[in-house]
Amino acid sequence: MPPPQRPVSQIFLDAFADLPDPRTRNYPYPLEELLFIALCGDAIACQPTIAQHIVERQGDYLWAVKNNQPTLAQRIEALFDTHDAGNLGVSLQESETVGRDHGRLETRRCTVAHELDTLGPALKHWPAIKTVARIRATREIVNGRAQGECSTEWRYYVSSRILSAEACEAAVRAHWSIENGCHWVLDVQFSEDDSRIRVGDGAENFAILRRISLNLIKQETSSKKSMNSKRLKAGWCTDYLQKVLGTPS
Template identity: 30%
Template structure:
């Protein structure tokens, strides 16, 4: 499970017998700074590297490295006593659309053991969900869409996700276009709309 850091959420998850994976944000300055300082002091050494891979989709080259650390007592003392592992992810990316190379660090805490090989997948799965929400908001104005009828909100949400998935799975033949352009094409081109629905 993945949530923004909140001690009550962590406690509720543990009370249900589940595991948690919490992303740290700078609005929790004490915990964020403690974890960041600890990771920098430990260093990004090969002993802590659990996953290192490259991704060249979407027209950019991305390297993601995942480092895992045992949680020291001074961080546990900040209110997360059952925290076992600190995870640091480094994302290095270059894009033909932007000049230079960017690097970003993100930090996570979990009660999973650092030997759990699924931790990087849990983090990536979360970001795929965030990416879908971003696409729905940017291309279909999902955050501004207000429905007050009992079932309308759920029906429209499912319809939007269905449309987004169809456009991503079956882009029109010929020139490569953005998701936004393909969504517009659905409304402009009856042949493409029929292809999506009936093929």
């Protein structure tokens, strides 16, 4: 029986993004602790060295592949183009999900491949790749002035696990739920991407404080105001600040 998996905070992947070169830097957290974890990350984490460390410690990864890894990206695109043309010789698993939110209808079609010989030399420096995936996301505006407008985005992924199309699409969607529900809010409401704190452990300390603040504000449900309005109110009103902090007034 495989060992149980345990979650890891998304802040671990945030730490990669703060470093100038993921291939040469020292890891900010001890990788010995990263046992039996499946890490899902954007292209910034898609580096052979990072993948090797994770696999060596019995973890798994699911990385987005973009042009920062041009050879791998081109090979994966070519594999799926060959499949679309009917020349791959094997059938690939596919799944489709449809969701509607914020006035948009989004259709996500995920295709996964496990027979990876066609990737050739591109696999040489990549440890334990067992699945490559393509997700086609088509969005249609269903109301408002832009009603009827459509856009299509193609995304590519690699994983050290054998994933079905349904499992891969669900994992990617879970990753983006964190991005949209946490990172986007931190950037828009807390201007995290504009922060220039670089000295010592300052960047990491303030990242933790922002997340604590975000969670406290989310937990305060007596006010139906926006996140930004709650922050302003907490700064102006000591009683409300104490309510957010959960301390007696």
